[in-house]
Amino acid sequence: MNRIQNDRQSGFTMIEIMVVVVIVAILAAISVPIYVQYVESARASDARSTLSAVYKNARVYYQDRGEWPSDVDDLRRDGYMEIDRGTLRQWTFDISGLDDEIVATSTDEMPGGPGKEIRYDLIRGKFIGYGTFGKDAGEQ
Helix, strand or coil, rough: HHHHHHHHCCCCCHHHHHHHHHHHHHHHHHHHHHHHHHHHHHHHHHHHHHHHHHHHHHHHHHHCCCCCCCHHHHHCCCCCCCCHHHHHEEHHHHHHCCCCEEEEEECCCCCCCCCCEEEEEECCCCEEECCCCCCCCCCC
């Protein structure tokens, strides 16, 4: 009789294993989307900082010359700013909308894939799109 009791206590029941599996699945379902958001934010941080620098240097360009630059190459060519080659391989910058926004679009070399957009809304002073958190994060 003693031997039968020992055999019953020497392992996990199917219910205990299933409870553990369900708990792990719930934790994964919660943590994976948060991890993906942080990865996107990290990939977009270079573009966000460059967009800020582009806007600041475009304002200096305007003060010096009385007109807005037509593109980022004007700023680079005329010595108003330098942009890292790695950033230029992964992102293109469009400043044609300096009235209300400037846009960075990812290229094929960006690990997150091409076509991701980050917009800097000049009126509201905030970033919208890829790699941003908040209610406007889904806009692209």
